[in-house]
Amino acid sequence: MTRATAWWHELSGSAKYRLYSRLTFQAAIAGLVFALTVAADSAVAVLGIVVGGIAAMVAVEAQPDFATVPGAVARPRMLSIATAILVALWVVSGIVAHLAAAESTVVGARVVGMSAALLTIFAVIPFTRRKWWILIALSVATAPVLGVPLGAGLRGTASLLLAGIFAIVLTLLTVWALGIIDELERTKGVEAQLRVAEERLRFSRDLHDVVGRGFSAIAVKSELAVALSRAGDIDRSTAEMEEVRTLAVESMGQMRTLVRGYRNIDLRGEVAGARSLLSAAGCELVVEGEAAKVPAAFHEVAAWAVREGTTNIVEHSSATTATLALGGAGMLLRNDRPQGSIGERSGLRGLGERLAAVGATLDIATSGDEFTIEIHWENQ
Template sequence: MTRWYSWLREQSGPEKFRLYSRLMLHGGIVGVVVAMSLVGGWIGQTVVLVVAGLAAAGAVEAQPELSSWPNTSYRRWASPVGAVVLTGVWLVSAFAFRSGTDEMVVDRARITGIFAALLAALSIIAFAQRKWWIILGVGTATGLVFSSSPEEALLTSVMVVLAGSLLIVTTMVTMWGPRIIDDLEHARELEADLQVAEERLRFARDLHDVVGRSFSAIAVKSDLAAALSRSGAVDRAAVEMDEVKSLAVQSMGEMRTLVRGYRDIGLDREVAGARSLLLAAGCRLVVEGDPDAVPARFHEVAAWVVREGTTNIVRHSSATLATLTLRGTGMTLRNNGVSGEPGGGSGLRGLTDRLTAVGATLDTTAYDDKFSLDIRWEAT
């Protein structure tokens, strides 16, 4: 008993509900077998009823929504075998009813035939595509075969059709639960997969934003140091290389912070970093306004805008002048030196996602050789 209890506790919620549904259907089959056996009262008839009940139970177990059997070959032959056994019981009962002379044998044959039709409705017909037409045909045939008069045939047909329809509805309602549970479980798995995919996209976006500016700065400052070294300004070249080293160390620190799941980014520091990076690239940055003018809850996303916007200026333009405007209602980053039509890369898409998450909007404008990022904190 303890082993079965432990096994039951290890099952998931959907598996427990599926087990409950199977027990409900098998309980219905057992109930019909017991009721018909009590009505019949003959040991031979009871054996036939039990065989038919086992065939019906096997057909129920063959249904994929209910079966706990890992062997799929069992499912392929269980339903046909169950249908053949129930049909055989029905035909034998029909032969005994039509050829029998003993009134008791005729009555038992009639009970057994009706029982086989009802069991078929519960375990076979309920899972068929045209179930209502089939139960109508089976009920009509049962009434015609197991009756001695037109009135009795009509009454038996109506009884079998109604009882069979009730059993079909019972099976459908019982099966509805496991199907809903399976759909919910599938939806839960899809939600988990979407959350994983969303987290991967977030991490890729953060990685792009963190590493992109640092690599751009390292590349620019390395080129500058090489040019200074070739021109004989060794001391200035050494200073630039020291900054390259500092940037590399800082980038590694930011990577570790990112991997730990934290974001350590400040607007003041990003503005200072942008000024240094653009200066090394030959671009002067003019800052209008003050970082304190930006609402506190938008400081982080504003810092990401400065970082990504600066990276794009270095990568995609030959700018000599950039202007960063910070306001209480938004911010703007403009630059010159743009050639061609700016593209919508992953950096801008990442910025759009960040801004949308905090209720802000991003607009880009390109005119002549200028490009502008315009952000409004409150979406209106």
């Protein structure tokens, strides 16, 4: 029982509905076979109906639309063999009905032939391409093939047509529902993939912001240490290298925290870090306003903007002066002597995505001697 329960829970919603639909069709065919055998008056007729019922159930079992795995057929020959058996029963019944002398044998043959036609209508025809034409042809041909008198033949033809219309409509509705469920399953899969891709993009963006800032600072301070060492200022060179070591340790710690998903970032700390980093790179940072003026809801994204903007100045400019303005309506970071094109700065694209997520906007302006990042959240 535990295995059966586990197997059921492992099936997808689409597979469960396919299994339910298949079993429903099988149960309907079994009920039809039972009703037909009750009406039969000879053992041979009962045997023929049972054989036809088994073939019909095999045909349903082999239908790709009802496969637990969409589009899969476990035994491709099953459908052909089952259809051939039903056709053979229909043809043989017609031959016997025309050649037999005993009335009971003729009646039994007609019952088996009509049953074969009815089972074919339920188990095979609804799944074919030209189902309506095949239904009409089989319904019209059955009475003459079985030698049924005109009046009874017309009633039999009408009954087969009505049964076929019901079976085809029911099958079309079932297949349509299966298609909707399959589409929902695919949509869920695509949504899951998009969430994974979004999370990977977010992680790569965060990693760029964290590592880029640290590596930029390490590169600048290392160059400064080398220059001081060559100039003979060993004490300052040693101090700078100690700061490089500290930055490396901090960057490693931030990366570990990022991987764990519990990274925190502080606007005041980022402003102080920006001033220190730009000073080491030979750029004076002028800060206008205070971090307290920035709305609390935007403190984190503002901190990321300061971090990315500072990294951008170090990597893409030879700036000597920069201005950071913080206020209740937005913030601005401007530097002189920019280098390179905006398209090369993937970090700014990531920053734009962060801002869009909280409803803020990013404007970038550049000229030959000035680069400006301006952020607005005054409507929040």
